[in-house]
Amino acid sequence: MANLKELSEKLGLSQTTVSRALNGYPEVSETTRQRVIDAAREHNYAPDSSARRLATGKTRTIGHVVPISKHDMINPHFTDFIAGAGAVYNRRGYDMLISVVDADKETETYRAMKRNRRVDGVIVHGPVASDARPGLLHSLGLPFVVHGRTLQDDDSYSWVDVNNRRAFAEATRYLIGLGHRRIALVNGWEHMVFARRRREGYEEALREAGIAVDPLLMSSNEMIEPVGHEAMTAFLASDDPPTAVLVASALSALGVMGAVREHGLGPGTDISIISYDDKLSFLDIGPDGMGLTVIRSGIGEAGRHCADMLIDMIEGRRGIVHMLLEASLVPGTSTGPPAGVAVSGKSAAGR
Amino acid sequence: MANLKELSEKLGLSQTTVSRALNGYPEVSETTRQRVIDAAREHNYAPDSSARRLATGKTRTIGHVVPISKHDMINPHFTDFIAGAGAVYNRRGYDMLISVVDADKETETYRAMKRNRRVDGVIVHGPVASDARPGLLHSLGLPFVVHGRTLQDDDSYSWVDVNNRRAFAEATRYLIGLGHRRIALVNGWEHMVFARRRREGYEEALREAGIAVDPLLMSSNEMIEPVGHEAMTAFLASDDPPTAVLVASALSALGVMGAVREHGLGPGTDISIISYDDKLSFLDIGPDGMGLTVIRSGIGEAGRHCADMLIDMIEGRRGIVHMLLEASLVPGTSTGPPAGVAVSGKSAAGR
DNA sequence: ACGCGCAGTCAAAGCGCTTTGGCTTGCCCG
């Protein structure tokens, strides 16, 4: 609980030497270094972070700007991401600064972070179709990594993303392989890039199979439970209801399941459901949980990659990097051939 | 994008005067102040946060230590809390530092935060029965506010808590008033203080009504979906199954609902369900959602109070304060008289 | 006319660290 000066006086050394000893510089003899380290521990000394920052110009802090939507809501995937990124920050000696702001104050927040020199870099969450943030951050000279991608210019910055297009194409093919032709999509907001790519994948697979894309079988909305419920209820009430549905999030899937059950239908028998599942740690839908067939991708893993990439970039070890994670289809009991279709030996798609 | 020195030279003033003008000190004439403020804006000047911290000794940063459980999970209530607290930090000019650590490294993290002088104070989450953190923080001299309470000595520090005991007592009384006598409890882990208090409230109400507390009707576990499902399945399989169940979290309630439906039972008719609902913003169970009868309390609100109290404390405007929030019972369609009981005009409890 | 107080300003001393540029040793080798 002292400062460098006192510690160095106590040791009969200069501040220079003590500082160097503690920071692992080679100009100090190993005997001295050990003596210093011991003394530091004994006196419970640790450098004042502000002083160190001022002297080095590095904050060793990563900023996360979290926009808050209407209803004070933060995207629940965020916790998982944070858990992953946080672990990396810890390991590599960085701090995590989180700024919760109204969506319209986001750019001003980045500007302020730069002006006050509060962070060494930032992680950008939830890119939208034409996102101004990469441009802004570039012009500010603030290193950043995007979780997800924008639609254009995604090679001008580093990102970590899931191959949403392929994931949804494969899920759709899987359903088609089971014999489904009326396949609905309960998507997230399509100004979010990932949602748009998911729809593209879905449509791609339909077209391949020569199935017309029916706008009446697609909904795009917030990915929360009540919204999933509402969308599915509407689909089921239509003239020509779907026999299968692809859902963009575990939360929406809860609502969808509810609606299906309320209609007296059985998931996997009367109607097939596949949900994208960001592996929300607290829900744990999946083989062990509600038996849903899911497309999985670890969001905590994405957080870890983002954090590592950003730090590497800040420390000058790495330039622009792209990382495309593949999601995997995990069959559960919520999928099967459409009702009324005989299960011939060879009709079902690969397990 | 300059520093104080350059700005003051450009203005033909001393650094002292410029600094004072910007920080609202009265020793500067209003004309000068305005001139300084304009120039600062024009040159996009803002003080370097590290330098300011070093000079003042205040970090204007609040720390949150978030323990990560097995399976890398962060309690999902945390997002809502953060949203509330974050709004306050913003408004009052504070930063939020989040440290995600293994549960067993928590105390070391607090020590480090103090040693490095990284934060002005911390928020303590999820107190357990005999929690070492208040004592530790006191001895470190680090201001803090606890979200929740420990069992003893809860008057030696500031806290914000929900009256869990009363909330569960009232919910239990409500069910008893409807005619139920076999009431189960799907609780959280009872080393968490709030869970313990909930059970106390539940037992209290049962005793009042002369109903024996049956250990077979109580489960204590993690508050996640699959666990709720499991607990409820077990209850329903027992010899003398409950006619009503009290659930400690919205997430568990999802699992409970699932189990109930799988048994072909109807919530509100065959079995009554009341869930504690921390108003998880992304689930929105409740009158508009799944129709559950819930006990509600805003967790974002608790976050706001914690943040305000802690900052007041740091700035020396306030000492130890306790705040007990009351939860409210919001009737939905998941509760009703037990099956087989005639609904006489006057039997049901207050709406 | 004199001194006093006050408004307004400034120079300089920190805050606690890192880092540059020397300054001693002691040792090796021709």
Added chain:
DNA sequence: CGGGCAAGCCAAAGCGCTTTGACTGCGCGT
């Protein structure tokens, strides 16, 4: 024996801010 060199250490100069203590005028009361 002496020059060269590396190893080991140090003094001092920042980093960009806040804050103390002192210094000017100037108006005012007596």
